[in-house]
Structures are given as C-alpha cells and as structure tokens.
Amino acid sequence: MQTVSAHLDELERLVDTAGGIVVERFTQERRAPDPATFVGAGFVDRIGEWCHGNAIQTIVFDEDLSPSQVRNLERRLDDQVKILDRAAVILDIFARRARSREAQTQVELAQLTYLLSRLTRRWSHLSRQDGGIGTRGVGETQLEIDRRLISVRISHLKQKLKVIEKGRRLRRERRQTQSSIALVGYTNAGKSSLFRRLTRADVLVEDQLFATIDPKAKQVSLGEGVLAVITDTVGFIRKLPHHLVAPFRSTLEEAVEADIVVHVVDVSEEDWESQRCIGEEVLEGLGVDPARVILVLNKIDLLPGGACVDHAPDNRIFGVSAVSGAGVDDLCCRLRSALISAAGVTIVKVPLAQKEMVERAVRLPHRLAQHFQENSVEVAVRISQGRLAELGLDIYRVDEWEGSQ
Ligand SMILES: Nc1nc2c(ncn2[C@@H]2O[C@H](COP(=O)(O)OP(=O)(O)OP(=O)(O)O)[C@@H](O)[C@H]2O)c(=O)[nH]1
Ligand SMILES: [Mg+2]
Structure with a gap:
C-alpha cells in the first residue's frame, strides 16, 4: 500500500506538471485487472457518480490502459469524462516542454x-x-x-x-578528441542542478517532473586543467511504456557513450533505492558497462542531521548536494581521475632531461591533463597511437597517472 501511495504521489505530480489539479484518489484492490475496464464495473460506476456530482472532467489511471479499456471506460461513463493513463500524461508534459x-x-x-x-x-x-x-x-x-x-x-x-x-x-565525431561525461537519472533527481553547478550554465532547474526534455551539452572545467564535455539528459520514470521512449532512446544512447556516466539519484526520496534500480536497469538496457558509471547520491543537505554518505571502497559512490555544493569538489576530483584512466587516453611520462621530447609532449594537441614532477613531466592525451609513434613519444608511454588530479 505504501508503494501504491508513492506511485500515486508521483502521478499527482505528473498531473500537476501537465497543468491539471488532482481532486480525489481512488484505489481498488483486485487480484487481476478487469480486461474490459481495468477496475471493476461497479467501481467505475461509483467513480462516475462521484465525478458527476463534482463536475470532474478527467480520470487518470496510474497504469497503462489498453485502447479498448479506454473506450469501454469512456462508454460506461457516458462519454462525459475523459480517460487518460500515465503515458498520456507524460506525453502531454513532453509536448509542452x-x-x-x-x-x-x-x-x-x-x-x-x-x-x-x-x-x-x-x-x-x-x-x-x-x-x-x-x-x-x-x-x-x-x-x-x-x-x-x-x-x-x-x-x-x-x-x-x-x-x-x-x-x-x-x-x-569531430569532438571525439574531447573527453565526455553524461548525467543521467530519475526525473527530478537534480541532474540539471548538478550540470548548472559544474558548468555554471543557466539551465532550467525546476521542482517539477521532466523539466529537461532537450539534452544540453557544455564544456566543463574540472580543475587542474582537465576539460570535458558534459551532457544533461531527459530523466527516467517508472512505468513508461517502451514504445514511448523509443524516440528518445537514440539521444540517450548517444549520451551514454560518454567516457563517464554519472548516475544521479535523489537520496532524500523515500524510495530512492527503487529509483536507483530503475536507473540501473535503463543503463543496463543501453549496454553501459558499470565500470564507466559513477553513482552520485544527491540532495544530502536534506538528509536528517546532514548525514554523510559513506564513499564506497572502490570510489564509485559520492554523496553531494548540487544546491549547497557539498561533496562537489570530491566528485570533480574523481571525475578527473576517471577521465584520465578512460579508454582512448594515453599517458606519456618524459624525463625532464629529454628537453626536445618534453617540448613535444607539452605541445601535444588534445591534452587532457599535464603534471610536472621533480624529474619528469606527465601528459594525459587523447591521441592516436600512430600519431604518438610518429612523434617518437610512444616509448614514454606509461600505464598509470601518478600526478595530482
Ligand atoms: N535541497 C536540494 N534540492 C535540490 C538539490 N539538487 C536539486 N534540487 C532540487 O530538485 C529539483 C529538481 O532539480 P533538477 O535539477 O531540475 O532535476 P533534474 O534531474 O534535472 O529533473 P528533470 O529534468 O525534471 O528530469 C529542483 O527543485 C532543485 O532545486 C540538492 O542538492 N538539494
Ligand atoms: Mg533536468
């Protein structure tokens, strides 16, 4: 029952975002949906009477209704009330936004x-x-x-x-020489807020579901000279019929090809774990390797007593507040190191004594990071192995970045 009311709360927020006002909720416990009218016929009549008495125009179902169920319901209510399902409301929001x-x-x-x-x-x-x-x-x-x-x-x-x-x-493809990060997660998790904090860009942040429909990409400086392109995306939601998301899938598919996928979860939500699972299922469906995913538990400022989220030992989970900025520096630091060790990045370490090679290394195009040590310089760069060999720098290739990040 707790889940039902959480789902209905969410539906209420969707209706509100679509411009409707929710007046009353009805629930019926059944073993299985009625094939003709989803809920029982007697129940439909009761709701119908109530709607009639209160001049109600629309009934929204939280579940996906079949076309014939919509038709049967409308007929049973003498075509006086419009029947919508969750998907129809979501589509309406998408169309507005x-x-x-x-x-x-x-x-x-x-x-x-x-x-x-x-x-x-x-x-x-x-x-x-x-x-x-x-x-x-x-x-x-x-x-x-x-x-x-x-x-x-x-x-x-x-x-x-x-x-x-x-x-x-x-x-x-022309930008392929740049590192990339995608922000994904349940709707209202705070993706755009984090995007705004990281890029200082003025994007729409709203306490409404599906504030973002158009994905935005922007360059972000993560400190220590590390630059990347970061993309904000459309949020996920439970019970969204597959055929509806298909058109959005290609945009998302492309976003998650990024070097790093940041999965944002609103940890202040009661059912944040289930929102996290929904996100993980979507990412799995898109074929995203979990090794490329960093989980960000956002809105820690709303946790009682400002509780901290323990970092996982493998440094894959971060607690942040996109609003107060808490934890964001740690996250940037992690993003820098993740980008440096991402596929397609080569690290060269040249002894300072090799002056000419040092010159070449620090002038390489598409450098991601550069760090001088006592006797050597390290450069992380997105460059083809062929080009590296041409420049004679391939002999200085190393596996690990040692410098500060
Ligand atoms: N208290 C608090 N509120 C936050 C935080 N991050 C985001 N919010 C609020 O959460 C709401 C949703 O934030 P958005 O950044 O629009 O969320 P989103 O994930 O982009 O949402 P959609 O684009 O709708 O999918 C806004 O009211 C934000 O102000 C946070 O760290 N703490
Ligand atoms: Mg957004």
Whole structure:
C-alpha cells in the first residue's frame, strides 16, 4: 500500500506538471485487472457518480490502459469524462516542454505511435460495422484513412530524425578528441542542478517532473586543467511504456557513450533505492558497462542531521548536494581521475632531461591533463597511437597517472 501511495504521489505530480489539479484518489484492490475496464464495473460506476456530482472532467489511471479499456471506460461513463493513463500524461508534459526541433520531432513521433495503437483496434471494431463498403475509396473508412495518414507521417518523422541524428553524430565525431561525461537519472533527481553547478550554465532547474526534455551539452572545467564535455539528459520514470521512449532512446544512447556516466539519484526520496534500480536497469538496457558509471547520491543537505554518505571502497559512490555544493569538489576530483584512466587516453611520462621530447609532449594537441614532477613531466592525451609513434613519444608511454588530479 505504501508503494501504491508513492506511485500515486508521483502521478499527482505528473498531473500537476501537465497543468491539471488532482481532486480525489481512488484505489481498488483486485487480484487481476478487469480486461474490459481495468477496475471493476461497479467501481467505475461509483467513480462516475462521484465525478458527476463534482463536475470532474478527467480520470487518470496510474497504469497503462489498453485502447479498448479506454473506450469501454469512456462508454460506461457516458462519454462525459475523459480517460487518460500515465503515458498520456507524460506525453502531454513532453509536448509542452520540447523546444528543440529534435525534441519536438521525437515527441510528435511518440504521440502518433501512441495514437496509432489506439486507432488500430478501434478501427477494426468499427470497420466490421461498416461492412467494408466505403464511399471514399475501395473499402476505406475515415479511420482507415486516418491510420494511413498517421503511418505516412510517422515514417516521415522517422526519416527526419535520422537526418538530425546523423548531423549530431558527425558533430560529435569531430569532438571525439574531447573527453565526455553524461548525467543521467530519475526525473527530478537534480541532474540539471548538478550540470548548472559544474558548468555554471543557466539551465532550467525546476521542482517539477521532466523539466529537461532537450539534452544540453557544455564544456566543463574540472580543475587542474582537465576539460570535458558534459551532457544533461531527459530523466527516467517508472512505468513508461517502451514504445514511448523509443524516440528518445537514440539521444540517450548517444549520451551514454560518454567516457563517464554519472548516475544521479535523489537520496532524500523515500524510495530512492527503487529509483536507483530503475536507473540501473535503463543503463543496463543501453549496454553501459558499470565500470564507466559513477553513482552520485544527491540532495544530502536534506538528509536528517546532514548525514554523510559513506564513499564506497572502490570510489564509485559520492554523496553531494548540487544546491549547497557539498561533496562537489570530491566528485570533480574523481571525475578527473576517471577521465584520465578512460579508454582512448594515453599517458606519456618524459624525463625532464629529454628537453626536445618534453617540448613535444607539452605541445601535444588534445591534452587532457599535464603534471610536472621533480624529474619528469606527465601528459594525459587523447591521441592516436600512430600519431604518438610518429612523434617518437610512444616509448614514454606509461600505464598509470601518478600526478595530482
Ligand atoms: N535541497 C536540494 N534540492 C535540490 C538539490 N539538487 C536539486 N534540487 C532540487 O530538485 C529539483 C529538481 O532539480 P533538477 O535539477 O531540475 O532535476 P533534474 O534531474 O534535472 O529533473 P528533470 O529534468 O525534471 O528530469 C529542483 O527543485 C532543485 O532545486 C540538492 O542538492 N538539494
Ligand atoms: Mg533536468
């Protein structure tokens, strides 16, 4: 029951973000959902009466409803009340928030896919009544035409997204010489706040679900001369039907190709562990190697007595507050060392006595970090092995970065 109320709290926040006002909650305990109306028919009637008496326009279900369930429910309520499910509310929020051409295209694609799944079954139902004889073409009903038009629009949008994605991919490949970090996590975990703190960029931070729909990338200086490109992403949420997230997946897939994936979890939430699990499942589904993931438990300032989060022995978990800045320096330090030891980074260590080689090393393009020691200089650099060999620096390659980070 505790989980149910937590889920309904979240649904209430979603409705609020979508611009609705929640007036009442109803729950029914059943062994299995009713195939026709999800909840029992008598229960629907009771809610219907209540809605009628209180001039309520919309009922939102926390679970995914099938198209025929929506239809049956609306009929049973004499088409006086609109029935929505969680996915429909989320899509509405996405549509309000999308700003960039890419996000708008992704949202439209998700909406039409959702609509199409609803039209298809209704159409097959109605076409039987029609007897297949149409006036608008060979056996076509209006719904069939709608369905066809939607399918055409869907393939057009998919095509458009491919072009946008290709452009983004090319731009990213050109940047390949830069290190990258992706911020991911449950909606409202504080990804944008951390992005803002790290980059000092003015991005939207709001105590609302899905504040970020358009991923943002920006260069960040992590101290000690280490630079990286950091990306803020769309948040995760439980019970989001798979076909809806598909359009957003490619953006996320690309973000998590980053050298380091920072998984942000709001540790002040009662069910933060389950939000963490949802995040881990998504990352696993995207094929992200856990070795590349750093877990950040955010909002430690809200923990009773400002409790500290113990660092895991392998330095993969950090407690921070994006708002107060607590723990952020430690995190930056960890990010620096993680970036230096990421795949694609080579470390060369040249004795200071080798003056000419030292000159070459400290002038290498795409240097990530550089550190002078008593008798040598260390340089971490993103460079091809071939180029390193051409410069004669490959003999100075070392496995470990020893300098300060
Ligand atoms: N007290 C406290 N609040 C925080 C902290 N970090 C973020 N918040 C608040 O949490 C809310 C959500 O923050 P965002 O940064 O927008 O979260 P997000 O993960 O980007 O959320 P979406 O873009 O909606 O997925 C805002 O009201 C922030 O002010 C923190 O460390 N402490
Ligand atoms: Mg955000």
